Amino acid sequence: MGRGPRHTETDGGNVSGSNSGPKAKATQVVTAGRRKEWTQGIVNPPVWRASTILYEDVEEMRANGRRDTHHRLFYGRRGTPTQWALADALTQLEPGAEATFLYPSGVAAISAALLSVLSPGDELLLPDSAYEPTTAFAGGMLKRFGIATRTYDPMIGAGIAELIGENTRAVFLESPGSLTFEVQDVPAIVAVAKEHGLVTLLDNTWATPLLFPAIEKGIDLSILACTKYVVGHSDVMLGSVTATKEFWPRLRATSFQLGQTVGPDDAWLGSRGLRTMATRLKQHGESALRVAKWLKGRPEVARVLHPALDDCPGSAFFHRDFAGGSGLFSIVLDGCGDAERVAMIDALELFGIGFSWGGYESLALPIDPEKLRKVVPWETEGPAIRLHIGLEDPDDLIADLERGLQCVRPNR
Numbered sequence: 001m002g003r004g005p006r007h008t009e010t011d012g013g014n015v016s017g018s019n020s021g022p023k024a025k026a027t028q029v030v031t032a033g034r035r036k037e038w039t040q041g042i043v044n045p046p047v048w049r050a051s052t053i054l055y056e057d058v059e060e061m062r063a064n065g066r067r068d069t070h071h072r073l074f075y076g077r078r079g080t081p082t083q084w085a086l087a088d089a090l091t092q093l094e095p096g097a098e099a100t101f102l103y104p105s106g107v108a109a110i111s112a113a114l115l116s117v118l119s120p121g122d123e124l125l126l127p128d129s130a131y132e133p134t135t136a137f138a139g140g141m142l143k144r145f146g147i148a149t150r151t152y153d154p155m156i157g158a159g160i161a162e163l164i165g166e167n168t169r170a171v172f173l174e175s176p177g178s179l180t181f182e183v184q185d186v187p188a189i190v191a192v193a194k195e196h197g198l199v200t201l202l203d204n205t206w207a208t209p210l211l212f213p214a215i216e217k218g219i220d221l222s223i224l225a226c227t228k229y230v231v232g233h234s235d236v237m238l239g240s241v242t243a244t245k246e247f248w249p250r251l252r253a254t255s256f257q258l259g260q261t262v263g264p265d266d267a268w269l270g271s272r273g274l275r276t277m278a279t280r281l282k283q284h285g286e287s288a289l290r291v292a293k294w295l296k297g298r299p300e301v302a303r304v305l306h307p308a309l310d311d312c313p314g315s316a317f318f319h320r321d322f323a324g325g326s327g328l329f330s331i332v333l334d335g336c337g338d339a340e341r342v343a344m345i346d347a348l349e350l351f352g353i354g355f356s357w358g359g360y361e362s363l364a365l366p367i368d369p370e371k372l373r374k375v376v377p378w379e380t381e382g383p384a385i386r387l388h389i390g391l392e393d394p395d396d397l398i399a400d401l402e403r404g405l406q407c408v409r410p411n412r
C-alpha cells in the first residue's frame with residue numbers, strides 16, 4: 001500500500017488513525033474523513049453551511065489569503081468541513097492519491113478533469129464504450145476549443161501505442177465500458193501512456209476504489225459519478241475526481257476557475273452513503289453474479305455481458321485486476337425484436353425503468369449500443385437490456401425475470 005494522503009498525515013485527531021498502518025477498505029469507508037476538528041465528536045460530520053467567512057480583523061483576513069486554503073475556511077465556494085470530510089474519505093480510499101475535488105455531478109467531474117489536462121491543439125484518446133455524455137463532451141466542447149478526439153477499441157490494450165501521435169496528450173479509460181462492459185487492460189494501457197508521457201484518466205464509477213484502486217494501478221485522475229454507489233440511494237447528484245500529487249494542482253486550479261462547488265447537504269448525504277458502501281457493494285456484487293449466471297442458462301438469452309463471465313470481452317482482466325464486481329451488467333436477447341424486449345421490461349414488477357443506477361433498487365433499461373459505436377461495430381444476436389441488481393432478495397428478482405422472459409420467444 002502506498003503512502004496515505006498528505007493532508008491527513010499530520011492530523012493527530014483523525015479517527016482513522018492513519019499512523020497505525022493500512023486498514024481494510026471496509027474499515028476505511030467507516031473511519032475515513034472523520035476528523036475530530038470537523039465532527040466535534042458527532043459520528044457523522046455535520047452540515048456546515050457557508051458563503052461568507054468572517055475574520056477577526058483585517059490582518060487575519062490578509063493572512064488567510066496568503067495561506068493555502070486547502071481544508072481551511074476561506075470562502076463558501078471552497079467548501080467547509082462537510083465537503084472536506086467526503087473528499088478526504090475518497091482520497092483515503094485511493095492509496096497513493098494526493099487529494100479529491102467534488103463536483104455537482106459525475107459529468108461535471110469528467111469535464112473538469114479533461115479540461116484540467118487538455119489544451120487547444122491536443123488530442124484525446126477515448127474508448128468506443130465510453131459513457132455517452134463523455135463522448136458528447138469530447139465531440140462538443142472539446143472540439144470547439146480545438147481539442148481533437150480519437151476513438152479507440154476498448155480492447156486495444158498495448159496496441160494503443162500505434163494510435164499515439166505528436167499531439168496526443170491524454171488517454172481516457174472506462175472499465176468496464178458503459179452499456180457493453182468491455183473490461184480494459186488498464187495496466188497495459190497505463191504502461192504505454194507513461195512511456196509516452198501521456199496523462200491517464202479513468203471513469204471508475206462501476207467499480208469504485210473499493211473494487212479497483214485506480215491511482216494505485218497507475219492512473220493519474222480517477223473519476224467517480226458518486227451519484228451511483230457512493231450516494232447509493234438514488235437521491236443526490238454528485239461527482240469526484242481524485243488526483244495524484246502531480247495532477248492535483250492543475251485539477252484544483254481548473255475546478256476553482258470553473259466555479260465548481262457542491263452544496264454541503266449533498267456532500268453530507270454522500271458521506272452518509274459512503275459509510276455503507278462496502279456492505280452494499282458486496283451484496284450488489286453477489287446478487288448480480290447470481291442473477292447473471294441464472295440468465296446465462298436461459299434459452300431466451302444469447303449473451304450475458306457481466307465482467308466475471310466469459311461472454312464479456314476482457315473478463316480475464318476482470319479476474320486479474322478487480323477485487324470483485326458491482327451490480328450492473330447487460331444481457332443480449334436471442335433473436336427476438338424490440339417489441340418482445342419492451343414487453344419483457346414492462347412485465348417486470350421489481351425492476352424500475354430508469355437511467356441512474358447504483359441505488360438500492362433494481363432497474364431494467366433497453367439499450368442500443370449500435371447507435372453509439374464509432375470504430376467497433378456492435379454485433380448482436382438481438383436487442384439488449386441493461387440491468388442493475390439492487391438489494392432485493394435475488395430469488396425474488398430471478399422469479400420476476402423468469403416471468404418477464406415469458407414475453408420473449410426462445411429462438412431455438
Ligand SMILES: *Cc1c(COP(=O)(O)O)cnc(C)c1O
Pocket residue numbers: 104105106107108131178203205206225226227228237238239356
Ligand atoms: C452515471 C454515470 C456518469 C455520470 O454521472 P452523473 O452524476 O449522472 O452526471 C458518469 N460515468 C458513468 C460510467 C456513469 O454511469
